[in-house]
Each structure stands twice: as structure tokens, then as C-alpha cells.
Amino acid sequence: MALALHTRGIATRLVLPAGSAREAALVAGSEVYGARHLLDVVQRFMSEGTALQQGEEQQQPAADGWARVHAAAAPLYADLADVKGHAGAKRALEIAAAGGHSLLMMGEPGSGKSMLAQRFAGLLPPMSVDEALESAAVASLAGSFSTARWMNRPTSAPHHTSSAVALVGGGSPPRPGEISQAHHGVLFLDEFEFARSALEALREPLETGTITITITITITITITITITITIAHAARRAEFPARFQLVAAMNPCPCGYLGSTLKACRCTPDQISRYQGKLSGPLLDRIDLHIEVPAVSAQQLIDAPPGESTASIRSRVVAAREFALQRQGSPNQALQVGAIDKHAALDDAARKFVYNAAAKLGWSARSTHRALKVARTVADLAGAESVGVVHVAEAVQYRRALRN
Template identity: 65%
Template structure:
């Protein structure tokens, strides 16, 4: 974005052009008041034209305030406009001239890293610390408009030659040494050995997971602890995740290098889930990038919202196309869904009878389309625990112990093929699965009897590869395939009625 300012003789006015949203147009009053209250001269007797280029791109938020103010000061000769070259400015102005944080600072810093030549970024407190996380970034923090003005006064003036004020400082670039992220402990979940095993396989191979069980069986507890089983974030993954959160104004420095778990309410619309708006903004699936997207009460989500998940589950990104603009956001998340087996929730429960008819159960489970279920690698029934088992069961394995196995298994996959097993496609599956003859025959028989599609068969094969990696096996054997088949049986309609 470029801000251009022109002063001309004529009837005094302040015109702002360049497809600006309402909050950008309101910069006229903020800039005028900030300049006056800071003791600077506002050219009241001039015709002021501010152009935000490119003209066909919508502009929003108050981040243009600082650049507009500096443009007016440069055009009126109060600062040296030539010294502004090589700098990018963003910040919202208060009426007193103080600078306020803006969203998207980290994304701006990442974009400037690719610029030639490298540019320095001037930001308010709060935004500067965020942008400085990018390694090698040149970021300056300014507290007040006057702190910026003093840096760009004409050479030879007393204020320009003096030392910078306390409100102007350079930020140390690079990400801080992140402390180990703290997640809820898997040991809090009693029993549910099969579900914990499925979580371990999903974390090891990057697979999606669907948990089906009655209310209170522990589905949400399991899902909220899933992110702790994933490998620690690399600096690049942390930057990607933080950049998306920064665009949405949700980045917090204390959550740096911690994998997010996004769990939107089931009333969320398709646009809220995948992104949208004008200009387009990232949705929940992008905020879950490099983390976990947990959808509880899955059949209660709008059908359009669920169907919009198909492509991101396959590609790892979402493309939002509108008449005026096309935007692409990353969306490489691990999916965890949870649902009841029937409308009342008690189908198959030992301690309570289900009152749903087969038609009601079929209609409820039919809210999830076959193509969507086909893209979820593991389907697991989570039974309700008996009171005695719940009260007397000892704590299970800790998150740290399970994560160590998951990290080792994923490390084997990355060493072998350079990507998690879930991301394998086409010839890569045949090349790296390494099925022995008995395992191949077993998989063919199971796929034929269960009526699997080609996608379902390949996904079961990738799950079997992850199970083999957890055991440290070089090839996929019959036992690995048999366990993978158990996780692809789909929703069961023949439970207790």
C-alpha cells in the first residue's frame, strides 16, 4: 500500500480517495486532531488530497493514520520527505497523537522480508513486538507521533541532530526462545484406552479423527488434549500460525509457538468457518493452521459449513473467490469431530435406553455426507464409562509420554518421505507404504467387503503406515492393516435401540 498526499491552493478541504472503508475515511478527523494536539501545523488553508494506492484494492482499519499524518507533514515541509524512503509506517492515531496497535503487524513484517531492497517497519507498541518475531526484521517502535517526526526532521535542525527520545527504539529481531508449551494433560482422561490409541495414531501421522459416543463419555476432553500430542512447532510453523492470528487481531505473544485449538460453536456459518467478508478475512479453519480444528456436535453444524471443509481437508489451504477479489489463506489443520450416535445421544449406552427410531437415527447421521466422512481418516466409537471404572481407574499415560512416541513416529515418516503420512498422494502411497503380500491381500478383501471408495482405501493404507511407524516397522504388515480397518468402519447403525 502507498499513501500519497498533495496540497494545493483552493477552497480548504480534506479529500481521501482509494476505495477506503468507513474506518479509513474517519482518519481525517483523527489525523487533524493528532497534529494539532501534538503542536504541529495542520494546513487548514489548503486543499488536501490523500490517495491510497492501488486504487482498486479495498482498504480497512486505522493502520493508515500514521502514514497519512507523515504525508501531510512532508507535503507541508515540516519533515524531510526524502528521509521517509526505505520505511513502512502503520499505526492508528489517538486524538492526542499517541500511537495505538494495529492488527496484521506480523503478516506485514513477513511480507516485507521478501521485499527488495529490505524496508524498515515503524509500528506502535504492541504491534512492534509482534512484527519483530520475524527473523532479520528491521522494526522500530514509536510511542507517539512526535517520536516519529523527530526522526525525519530536515537535516541541520536541532531536534533532528539530537539523540532519539525514549519513545523511539529499535526492536531486537527474531523469535524468542519459547518455553515448552503447556497443554491439558491426557492423564486426566480415565479409561478410554481405544480412544487414546486413536489420538496417538492421528498425531503420529497427521490424520483427521471423528469421535462418536454418548454424552459425557469424554469426547471433548480427548479433543482438547489432542494438540499436546503434536510435535513442537518449528519457527516457520509458529510464524505462519501467528501471522494468520495477527490478521484476525487475535495474536497473543504468550501463545507464541503453541499449537492452537479452535472450537467454534455449531451455529457458526460457512463464512465464519472457512473465511469471507469484504475484504476477505481468515475463518476458523485458517486460525487453526498448524493446530487443531475441533467441531463438537458435528451434525448440528449447517450443511453448507460442513461441506465447505472438503477441499481444505485435502489441500491444506482455502481459496475465497468473490466478484471483486480472490484471496487464499493457509488451512493445514488436524481435524477432530465429535458427535452423539443419535438425536437423544443414548444409542448403545448400557445405563440408559435410546428412544430414537431407526429413521431418526438415519436422518441424524445422514447430516454428514459420505464425501466428508470419506476425508476423515479415523472413525471411533467412544463408549460411556461405568461409574466404578470412572472413580477407580488410575491415571493413564501423561501427554509427554505419548507425545514422545508420536514425535518419534513422525520423525521416521519425515526422514523417509519428507512429509507426514496423511499428506502422501498418488505414487507416494505405493512407494512408501511397503505392504507385504499378506497385508495387501487383507486390505483388498476388507475394501471389497466394506464397499470402500478409492479414497477410503488409500486413507486406511496411510493410517496403517502410521501404525507401523509407531512400532518402528519398516513395512506395513497384516496387524497394522487390521487395526487401520477398525478405524474406517464408519458410523454403526446396528446399535441398541
């Protein structure tokens, strides 16, 4: 109601119960008052009427149960400056935020993958009111909405033992899963050791931004001791929004120390192959950036000064995102094949570089298009109209294959 009045340009004062007032005050520019009891409202207006009759310039003190409710404070995110080192990983986070790209980080335990991922949401452009309302609606449906998190991009971090239903949604009646609760925010999958069925369920929402859930009810009717009839019918069909940015982290092997300079890996080649094989080729193809996150030395951890702040990086992200929106009306991640050909704008040298990289690395068509989208984002961060070799070369290094 508050949003509808604001959209129509109607200046109105709203008097609501305290809980509703906190939600209505989230609409920018609204004048909302919360009242504990109807008598508080009566007392307030009687006081105002008396003051006007007496010609008093100063308004009477507010009743105990009456108060002006203001919008929540500006969003607060953990600062990326807290993370020491990891210049390469921070650059990948900046690119992912600017273009709306998904990201996979691989590194040994304790290397800082989770710390980086938990600060990613702060790099994204500020939420619009429409985005915040959509996010709040999904959270409200899941019973997790809080006015304290208004305009904060959500970070959903399910445990790796979560089932496919918990991840994508379901139940009767259907409820949004973790991917929908991350709508307009971040889905962080730590350790990436989810069941394969749960991971494969991510393929549809990563492409479409929605997840469709059909609930089938099975009714069993026993006619005799030996005859049973089972009737199945679709009872409900629900579609939930799931436009999130995927940030995943995983170890390179079961013990976590493949390629480490600190500890020796104890895993056999067969164990490593099975471990990395949980991620299918089609799912990996849908993740735009693959990076390695090495461990930080004790000296660097203690002596290094704070890194660049989240606010500083976000300013570049916002500028690059605006550059893309003005050019094509969508983030680079959302570009389809025809739009990639039009907006990637490769020069001749860059085009040859892509040909050679795709051939030598054995990329699929999807992998090639993903790399081109990332290259377009790298160019946007540099303020370049066309995509050059330097932009493509950086994009190529973010599609490293898993080591096995």
C-alpha cells in the same frame, strides 16, 4: 525484521516500542529491548557511554522505561493424563497425531469426547518458527493474535450454529474463517451438527490445505418503476492457508444414547438415519479414523490412576513423524496415490488382508487409500520398515461405518 536478521546470522540488538518488542522477541536468539519513550533510549545510551568513559565494569541500572524482553515461555497444553480410561481413544489420538490424520469420535453425551479433543494439540510435534509465524500471521489478520500463545498449536472450536462463511472465511474484505485460524493446529467440531453446507465446505481444504474465497458484489440499478438491472462482478479473490487436523465429535443419534448401556435410546430408525445422513459419504471418506468413545463408569472415573502423560505420548509421535519425513518428506496423511504404492510397502499377507477388508466393507478407492495411510502410520509408530497384517488390521478397525 527480527527474523530476517536472525536468518542472515546478523547479531543485532533491537530497541522497539514495548508492543513490537514482545513480537520481535519471539524469534529465537534475538536480543530485544522495549522502551516506553525515546528519552528512555537516550538515557540508556548516555549511561552506557558514561560507564565506558569511567572504566566501570558494572553497567548502570536500567531506566524505568527500558527493559530486556525475553521470548514467551514454552507452550502449555492440557495434559492427556487427566483423562481416565479411554485407552482405545488415546491410541487413536496418538495415531492421528503421528500421521497428521483427521479423526471422528462418536459416543454418548458426557463420554469424554470433548476432553480428549481439547488435549489433542499437545500431542503434535512442536511448531517450527516458520509454522508459528504463519499461524500468527493468520491470527493477526483475524485480530486474535496473542504473544502468550506463541508457538502453541491453535485449537479452533467453532459453535455448531456457525455458518459456512464463519467456518471457511469470507466477508468484504475477505477474512480468514475458523479453518484458517486452525492452520498448523486443530479444528475441533464438537457435536458435528453444523449445517450441511458448512460441513461440505470442508472437503476442499481437507484435500488441498488451502481455501479460496471469491466475493461477488451485486449492484442493482433501477431505471424506471418497472425495470431493474442487476450487475454482478467478482470484486475480490483471496486464498488463505488451512492446513489443519480435523477432530470431530458427534452423538450416534439425536438423543445421543444409541447403543448405550446407561440409558435407552428414544429415537426411531428414521430419525437415526436422517441424523447420521447429515454427513455425506464424500466427507466421511476424507476422515481417516472413525472411533467409538464409550462412557466411563463411575468407579473407573474415581479410582483409576492418571493415564499416560501428553509428553510421553508426544515423544513417540515425534519419533514416528521423523521416521516418515526421512522416508518420504511428508506426513503420511499427505501421501498421494503413487507415493502410497511406493511407501506403504505391504507384504503379501497384508495385501490380501486389504483386498478382503475393502471388498467386505464396501470401501471406495479413497477409503482404501486412507486406510493404507493409517496402516503406514501404525507401522511407523512400531518402527517397522514394511506394513504387515497387524498394522493393517488395526487401521481397518478405525474405519467403522456409522451404526444405523
